[in-house]
Amino acid sequence: MQMSIVVLIISMLLFLVLFFGIGFILNMLLRMSWIMAIIYPIVAILIVDKVRFIEYFTNSKAAFGQLGHRFSSLATADILILVSGLAGAIVSGIVIKLLRKNGYQMF
Template identity: 80%
Template sequence: MPMNIVVLLISILLFFVLFFGIGFILNMILRMTWVMAVIYPIVAILIIDKVRFVEYFTNSKYAFKELGHRFTTLATADIIILLSGLAGAIASGITIKLLRKNGYQMF
């Protein structure tokens, strides 16, 4: 089913803000600037795949084959939405880095 442009724009904004916020909070608490940018690909894989997490260890060949199939069948809108989440995670790291450089000590 094709995605409405309004739904796409709202989804892009929501993913950006969601992962910016989560990344900002994790960066403040854990004091590791790029923690969400590193964790985001794992979160994206969990969003995309339909395979249980345990199967990556018990039935690796099937799980990774299924994941590759899911990646190749993603729609353009889905890729854009997921990339906006990654951009939010990276933006949170940049923001924290700039704030620390300007003398703000968070937690």
């Protein structure tokens, strides 16, 4: 199924805002500026992969092989959407750093 350009842009914007907001809140509460940028790859794996999380420990070779296959078979639109989510997570860390540097102490 093909995705129109309007749906792609809206999806990218939603992922950017969603992960910026989640990252901003986590950064305020946990006082760790890059927490969402560290957690985001795990979230992306959980979004893309169909394997249960426990199988990465019980059947590692097959689970990671299937993960590599799933990532290599992603469409360009899916990659752009996931990258925009990562960008939102990174921008939230940058914004928190700038706010703390300028004297705003959140929680």
